Amino acid sequence: MQIDPVVLFFLLGLAAGIAKSDLKLPSALYETLSVFLLLAIGIKGGLALAKQPMMEILPQAMLVLLMGCLIPLLIYPLLRLKLPQADAASVAAHYGSASVVTFAVGVAFLTRLAVPYESQTTLFLALLEMPALVVGVILARLGGDAKQATGHGWGKLMHEVLLGKSIVLLLGGLAIGYIAGPEGIKPVDKLYLDLFKPVLTLFLLEMGLVVAGKVGALRQHGLFMLIVGVGLPVALSWVGIGFGMLMGLSLGGVTLLATLAASASYIAAPAAMRMAVPQANPALSLGASLGVTFPFNLLVGIPLYHQFAIAVA
Template sequence: MVSEPVVLFFLLGAIAGLAKSDLKIPMAVYEALSIFLLLAIGLHGGVKLAESELVPLLLPGLAVLVVAAFIPLIAFPVLRWVGRMTRADSASIAGHYGSVSVVTFSVAVAYLAQRGLDYEGHMIVFLVLLEIPAIVIGILLAKAGTGGGTRWGKTLHEVFFGKSVFLLIGGLLIGYLAGPENIEPLEPMFWDLFKGVLALFLLEMGLVASSRIAEVRSYGLFLVAFAIVMPVVAALLGIVLGWGLGMSLGGTLLLATLYASASYIAAPAAMRIAVPEANPALSIGASLGVTFPFNIFVGVPLYFWLAEQLYAVGG
């Protein structure tokens, strides 16, 4: 039994892709859907943030960032020495897994909405913050000791002014400045339609991922195992940290999901420019072909269940 129906649209898209159906979401529609999702998530977080105090968030925010930095630092040596991958590939994949996926986050938000559970608005701030450091750590890991130059200017431009971070921050600021009452007229567009748009986006994700899923066998057993174990390890870090920081159950699920998710939009673009010698088929294949479906079908419900157990025992 699937706990959240929108993920079935991913399955539908993946089946269409694998069966070579002529179903295709035009590029322009994909762009429009992603702009909508990023703005909706940003706006929603901004409104929630406007309702909360900012100063008490500084310390938890710092803790979330510091723990997040461990994810690529754990992933890199595992990939490099257990998986025997090249330095560039290990670093690039580590960067992808340290960074986050907005759509996986959105699925977790939908999962919470279905259960009527609330979460802290600053989770969206974490979503934005967590996109960036892992990418930089990944690049540094790739370059350490190689003496190779990096196109830092172009890479940082890609990270900060790439669509995803730019629209998330923009939506967040608009929501925060406008406040709950002024945003209300936008709610039918940006919130009531959220799940429907997410469903369409997941259909497209399924189509895109299908070619990666078809190639999974070529990645090798190690990478497939990594793409499943790594998110669970990262999610456990998130669950314990969320609980330790006294977050709500909903907030902890979102933190766990952020840690568990792997980027396939911001990180691939930045890595392709900064670490061109890394093979993008491996990193995108693992994050989109294995980790993304794992997270939305198994991960989110699993992390929720694990968090529930901890909250039941630990209070």
């Protein structure tokens, strides 16, 4: 199977960092790339939302949001067995969120098999970005007492979480895409839609450099993160299957929701967690999500989740 170029850019950054190259992206550029990606993901979700009859998909959308909140809450206690609070919260946020590229490969897989699926699954992808990030930030900042964790009470904490840059950009992009619609967004679609993947390559190049700089921490938890990277997606796919059946999705829809549940974000989550939880080690979350789970899902996971869906259909 052909390797997606975005993964190759990540590997380039990783190799350059391990080789002690002087390759480095300006910090201002990284910040700009993060803002662009978060905003573009939101706009894509808003455009998908604008194409759907709201009242028909609202119950499904609410269940997807619930799933996005539930996944990090389920896996956080397991991660805390081996990881510090901030790292466990960051990894949980990555796995509660979803991978755009994994979703795209899942769509291609179903298309090749001529298996139909619901169009609103694209909306589900966008919706899954948000709740896990909010839950992840809360988990990272709370040790049971919001005031102790942040120096402020619950009100200040929730203000920081819900009005942090990453959440504002995702929600703002969602609103812009929904209000503007496919026609209204045309004057800027070449920037936010057509350039999404090229910008993503630069972002992942930087993330490869970041991970290489912290590879020692990944070695420290290597076996555990390998188990996480393979075991979590298989287990979480059943969460997606359960929600898909509850929502009454078709076989293809259940497969895609299982794929989304089993995937881990390496776009929105790294950007959001680096902004909101800077003390978390990105080598752990990206090492598991991009280094283990992503290739596992592409090579083994998606066909496996489809067989799971067939078995319970």
